Amino acid sequence: MVQPNPPVLEVSGLSMHFTSGRGKKKTTLKAVDQVSFSIGHAETFGLVGESGCGKTTCGRTIIRLYNPTAGKIMVKGRDLSGKLNKEERRFLTDNVAMIFQDPIESLNPRMTIEEIVGEGLTVKGKMNRAEVRRRVYETLDKVGLTQEHATRYPHEFSGGQRQRVGIARALINQPSLIIADEPVSALDVSIQAQVINLLNDLKRDLGLSILFIAHDLSVVKYFSDKIGVMYFGKMVELAEGEELYKNPMHPYTRSLLSAVPRPNPLTERFRVRVNYDPEAEHDYTSEQPRMAQLSPGHFVWCSPSEQQRYESMMRQ
Amino acid sequence: MREQETILSVENLRVSFRAYGGTVRAVRGVSFDLKRGETVAIVGESGSGKSVCTKAIMGILPHNAAIDEGSIRYDGMDLTKIDEKEFHKIRGRRIGLIFQDPLSALNPIMKIGNQITEVLRKQKHISKAEAKKQAIELMEAVGIRDAARRFGQYPFQFSGGMRQRIVIAIALASSPEILICDEPTTALDVTIQAKILDLINSIKKERNLSIIFITHDLGIVAKMADRINVMYAGKIVESGTAEEVFLEPAHPYTWALLSSIPDMESKERLLAIPGTPPNMVVPIQGDAFAPRNPYALKIDYEMEPPCFKLTETHSASTWLLHPSAPKMEMPQVLRERIERMKKERSAYGTT
Known part of the structure; x- marks a missing residue:
């Protein structure tokens, strides 16, 4: 069933359970349990919750860093759950990219910025070096860096600039959806606003959809159209930002x-x-x-x- | 506000680090007073020198650091002059410290109970049984349920919030007069953070503690602080009561700081502070904030601004307050936000 204008991402009943131990000692951790939501074109979906509530796992499962236990992941109307073949994986990585929390840890210190940003294109092997370089320059320009930065290494940059590199790397494949996992929480207050503004500009100019994972509610509120609140692997509430804060x-x-x-x-x-107190609050x-x-x-x-x-x- | 006694006074403190590549002037002339029973917040970005200030007060500066100038007056002593032996009588006993990361502050292979009684026995010279009794009382006071059982557990058996409670219990064990909290909740979740902040506030009231609270989160500052010192590049650029700094901010850096974070209502584009904090190895000429300041005057690049007094408690170091400076208004966004704050208060008044 293909809808005329399917949402960029549609997740239904997504579950990611981790098991540990064997036999009698076997325990299951329901990191993400029956989570459903969808993200439309140029929409930002904020995912909030405490640490350990499964919001990061949720993001990582969508980009298939984990294989989900159950549930359906639809990207642009195409079913990408279950085992992926090469072509499906290519479709997923073409359309979905990720920005990580820690801009120091997530950049390889031995690669230049050009290599880091261009890697997504190089691995596909469809472009020659000159073309890759041109695209890298274009993308760096979009995130507020310049051509001169391309030959430098990550340690030469400040935290905010590194996060811009991370964003450039995510943008190079021109994805329709970006999963931003706490993109500003490692940054200083004065730098946070720069990165948030940048993401907002990109969203407007490129029509990006963003899955924004964060624990800072005021940032999520400011940034997101819809917000989902997670608690112990479950999505407990989902509403438009304004509505969620008012009601x-x-x-x-x-x-x-x-x-x-x-x-x-x-x-x-x-x-x-x-x-x-969930035990006092609910009687299920x-x-x-x-x-x-x-x-x-x-x-x-x-x-x-x-x-x-x-x-x-x-x-x- | 009634006049309280000043128990700690920092005056023109200058701390520098000898580092590879030059001398880092981390604290460049900081002065503030701490009165009994009040919370002074020091707000600033990382690298602004706020933690170095507290380390100087506690006498735990690293070896490559030196106090170049200034004094820290406490109980008739100058903490910058006394030797290590005398410091032992103050550090941990009369001035307590709570660190950011509760896990690294606790000994992982020592039972929680022993970590608390160790302090009690060293400082009060009491029997083991008595120390245990007091330790359990302390654990209950900081909100640890089932304290008698948890007395024999190890740090890894506690959650982050519980660990921070234990760190607070240890800090309180010697009944200090001053408690220094260095970002005590940054490693914790918001719901846990709220509980810890409430705990610190209630202990403060109970024991009439004076608190130096270090943070970069303005929401926490609003909750905790009686007075606020805003630090930038090793200097206090604005200082005043919480109301003064939030509602009548005078320094462009405070403006920028207040308007760069979204609040629950904001929809407009955030006013980001351009650029990055200055490199502290290079000697700073003029106002350190000038290169990032859209309101900077020519003189800002040439001469360091003096401290202008706005009221008895409120002062700011910026040339904008000089009588002959052009009149500058705070950004529109910020003025609107302050209006909202006032409105919010009247909403609280009625309900």
Whole structure:
């Protein structure tokens, strides 16, 4: 089934379980469990949650650094789950690229910037060196670096510039989707804004879709069209950014929002924090929770009775 | 605000490092006071010298560092002059320190309980049983449930937030007067961070502690600080009460800092600070922020700005405040944001 205008990325029921031990000691860690969402053209989807909630695993599973346990990954309407053949993998890497958190660790110190950025083209072997070089220069220009930078090595750059190199490397194949895994959290405050602005410009100019993974809620809110909140491998709430901040429904989302310190001394000292205790909050012994739509575009992981409660809360 | 007694006073502190390639002037003339029962926040980017300041106060500067000038007055002593033996009576006992990374601050092969009682026994000369009793009380005070059982566990058996609580318990074991928190929550998740910050605040109230809080997160500053010192390139560029710095910022760097982070409402393009912080090996001429400052005047590149006093508590080092300087307004985005802050307060007043 091919839709006329399929979303750039559609994930449904994605699960990534890690197992360890054997026999009786075998344990399963549900790092990502039944996560579904979709990203449209030129849309930014923010994924937030605490460390260990599975947001990074989610991103890495989509680009197939892991083989998902279950679920479907559709890129531009094409099913890319299960075992990939060479052609499918090529399609995936052509369309999806990744930016990593740590701009120092993720760049090979023994390669020049030209080699790092151009590697994505070189491995395909379809272009000669002059062409690759031309594309590298073009891409460097897009991210605010110059031709002179191409012959240098990563250690000669500052943190913000290194992250620009990382972005250039992701852009060289002209992907439709970029998975940005905490792209600014390792950077200084004054540099963060530069990188966020750059990503925003690229999104506008190139029509990029971005899966933005971060733990800083104010950055995610600023940057994303839609936001998904993850908690222990599950997507507990999904809504448009504005809606999520105005009407957080799931108790975990509320707790998360209340914990973010806001730069306003007039109110910050008096703000009350909401605690989230999943065991006290939910009773899933009789009813099974599932993803339910409360209002158009606003989904919450809840049981039917909770859904009624949330809906009545929403109407107020 | 009632007049409180000043217990620590840093004056014109200058610290430099001898490094490969030259002398790094990390702290270039920092002065501030710490009053009893108040939290002073030092805000700045990495490399602005904020951690070096606290290391100088604690007397734990690395060997290649030297205090070139200035004094740190505490209880009639100058901490820059006293020797190591005397420092032993102060460090950890009267001035406590909480580090950024709780895992590397704890001994991995020593039980948690022993790490706390070690401090208690060394400093208070009490019996083992008594020390254990006090240690468990301390662990309960910092919010560790089931303290008696966890007393015998090792650091790896604790989560990040719990480890930071233990570090706080150890810091509190000797009942210090001053607590220095060097980015205590950067390694933690927001929900855990909120709990630790609340804990620090409640302990502060309980014990009338004075806190020096180092961070780069303005949200945390707003939550914790009574007074704020904004540092850039080894100097305090603006200092004032939390309200003054957030609502009437005067230094262009503070403007830039406040408007470069998105808040929950912002949609407009962020005002990024162009360029990168200066290289501290090269001697800085004039105002260190000038090359990145869209409001820079010609004099900013030539002469270091003096400190202008705006109110009794609020001061800033920028030529913009000079009577003959052209009138500059803060960026529109920031003014709107401050308006929002005030509105938010009135919303809180009614509910």
